[in-house]
Amino acid sequence: MTDSSTSTPSRSASPSHLVLIPSYNPGPKVYETVRSARAQWTPVWVVVDGSTDDSAAGLQALAAQDPGLHVIVLPHNVGKGAAVLHGIDLAARQGLTHVLTMDSDGQHPAHLIPEFMATSAAQPAVMVLGVPVFAADAPRLRVNGRKVSNGWANLETLWAGIGDSLFGFRVYPIEPLRRVMHGQRWMRRFDFDPEAVVRMCWLGVKPVNIPATVKYFRPDEGGVSHFNYLRDNLLLTWMHSRLLLGFIVRLPLLLWRRIEGA
Structure with a gap:
């Protein structure tokens, strides 16, 4: 764990918008990520998804000195999507209406939080x-492979304008996202990000795209990746198969919306 005495901003907490960071065995980059997020926003919540690397204790130590940081520790690993759902359910109970999700490994640009x-x-x-x-x-x-998922996501939404289906740095309105997630049992693991944007588009939530820098850290730089090419690509293939069937069922509604909006 790094030194937890670094000062955090004194800005007033947003009554509506929350930064939510799901985290699973993230390595030491998580402390830098959380501090960077806190330098830009209040409140910031971290959902520790059954981590076994002692990061839960380190993050709780940070939160003990920072009222703008809240750490939620899940007893076992449930997956990114399930961790996000746990966080937004709690956020909704506190009256928060929007959530910015970002990864805990330092890849996402915390300095863009205010713009988003x-x-x-x-x-x-x-x-x-x-x-x-x-x-x-x-x-x-990784860069070229995501083009396949982006193509399928845009097909499944009748080209609603999804700039990227896999990048997890994004802001959702909480209630539509909760409605989507509680309405079916998918979106609980690595399939969360792409399935969320497709199903939100189906619900009528429009995407707005903003460019954002991303940094891949090498292992010697503290980078940690839990992406498994075989397992996660099979998961994405199964997900897009389901979504394509859902798209066919919803095609008349999507076409009607497109005509009405023309």
Whole structure:
């Protein structure tokens, strides 16, 4: 754990918008990520998803000195989507209306939190999606592979304008997201990000896209990845198969909305 005495901003807590960071065995980058988020926003919540790397204790130590940071510890790993759902259910009970999700491994641009939140506040009915801007050293397999998921997501929404289906730095209106997630049993693990944008579009929530830099850290830089190419690509394949069937069923409604909005 790093030194927890670093000062945090004294800004007033937003009554509506929350930064939510699901975290599973993130490595030491999590402390830098949380501090960076807190430097930009209040409140920030971290949902520790059954981590076994002692990060829960480290994050709780940070929260003990920072009233703008709240740490929720789940007893066992339930998956990213389930961790987000746990957080937004609690947030809804406290009257919060929007959530910005970001990863705990330092890849997402915390300095863009105010811009994303301002866009959401100006257009509260939309979801604000980050569109990743990759550095030259980003893994080509990851960069090119996401184009497949993006293509399917846009097909499944009748080209509703999803800039990127996999990038998890985004702002959702909480109630539509809760409605989508409680309405079915999927979206609980790595399939959360792409399925969320498709199903939110089906619900009529429009996407607004904002470019956002992304950084892939090497292991010697503290980078941690839980992505498993076989397991997670099979999960995405199964997800898009389900979504394609759902798209076919909803096609008349999507076409009607498109005609009405023309």
